[in-house]
Amino acid sequence: MLPATVTARRRRGDGFTRLALLLPYAWLVAFLLLPFLVVVAVSLSTKELGTPPFVPPLRLEGGVPRLAPDFGNYAYLLDDPLYAVAYLNSLKVALISTLACLALGYPMAYAIVRAPARRRPLLLTLIILPFWTSFLIRVYAWIGILAPNGLLNALLLWLGWTGEPLVLLSTEPAVVLGIVYSYLPFMILPLYATLERLDPALLEAASDLGCRPAAAFLRVTLPLSLPGVVAGSMLVFVPAVGEFVIPDLLGGTDSLMIGKVVWDEFFSNTDWPVASAVAVVLLLVLILPLLWLQRLQGDRR
Amino acid sequence: MTGGRSRFLFTMLAFGYAFLYVPIATLIVYSFNESRLVTVWSGFSTKWYGALLENEALLDAAGTSLLVGVISATAATVLGTLAAMALARRRLPGRMLFTAMLATPLVLPEVILGLALLLLVVSVQALTGWPAERGIATIAIAHATLAMAYVTVVVRSRLIGLDPAIGEAAMDLGARPATVFFRITLPMIAPGVIAGWLLAFTLSLDDLVLASFLSGPGAGTLPMAIFSSVRMGVSPQINALATVIVVLVTVVVLVAGRLVFQPGPRPRGDAP
Incomplete structure (x- = not known):
């Protein structure tokens, strides 16, 4: 007692x-x-x-x-199609980037889980290492590669695959590329975490019961790794929607993204109320995926 | 595993690592280029490193960044460690709100957090006259808020492996909670706490958006200086700076890796 x-x-x-x-x-x-x-x-x-x-x-x-609340700022957002276009464009770019991250990240995470146990810490460190170096500088590296007189164009000209420099920088694909490059570790790590926990006995059982490897992957591995897919996708999608640095450095004037709109309203136009209204609407757009992620983390506990 | 599938996985892995590292490699290679132009290799030179050392504005900004980094990382580590401990409690009033607030900075677009914190600072300024001007303190508050969420995740993963019976035994023997924390819990989660501090420090050194919103006159950080220079186009000096950063980070991560990746406390019932 x-x-x-x-x-x-x-x-x-x-x-x-x-x-x-x-x-x-x-x-x-x-x-x-x-x-x-x-x-x-x-x-x-x-x-x-x-x-x-x-x-x-x-x-x-x-x-x-x-x-005396003034709803004029919200009315303004509805009035000027620029804002709706920017929101939709941000969602589109973020979605494409998330799918591209998944397409590259899933096989990578899977390959690391399959690698010999003694190599895994090194392989994982190599995934995390770029994340520790400056994000800004890694985005900057792509300017040197994609610029009209950049390395990629020099390579393509030298190979004779193109007669004149291609416009690669200041385009929407460049923004997608920058997002995939910057956020890839955030996709791979949750995927790795769920795939690693997967019991190999399940796959052996499937194989013993006559299931081919491809079918076993589709019917056992993939469904069990869905929590990792969702978590990784949210970690890429949500910040990508409001990304500022990447569209500013790699994007052009034709592909407006909403994070840049907030920045410009605030710093260039000094219109704080409109910048706030844009941010509030952005938050409302993102709240559903955020709550979903929250529930997912709650389930895991 | 079939041969075709393992070949596919190996190809994807090789492609992925190349994708992650080739851009960084180009930065390093071209930082030693004598020419100002990216595509023209005109010979090996270290002159851009010399120019870097004479760039007073950049060095000042680096000093500001280091100061903000140390302050905010320390604050974030204290706050994040305490938050992780709070989450480990069985009873936590308002757990829903607390976990929601902790998860938010991990994914929230930085422009929203930056704008929100700036408007808060301006409102408090208008009401109380404090802070007199924005600068190191306001940036550090913003960075600490962002980074504490990351520290919580790191420390929590370490706390989960702890056996609560150890702390309970100490309390049964009459130790006060503060004693239990400082003499038992903290030493056992120390690798997580150190990793959390390093992560918070890196996040602070790396952040452009929050710093831009919350800085004042004369308190520009390194990313702000890099950003305004990069907007003008490619500059070999930035390549040299990038190389310095990459080398420093690699060394720190490899050293910290030995510290952090050592096996954590074993779950109960595991054979030693």
């Missing part, structure tokens, strides 16, 4: 335990939840010249709080 104080302490915790719990909680509320509420508030405010460059929707007038 333990002393009552010990059991009580274990159940409720003391000051240290409470502080340890409160600190990260309070930080997330202050610097993640609260900022989103401010974004919603600013998206309902009116643009104005000054610092800050907007009139808040809730303000004190002669000591009386007055609530």
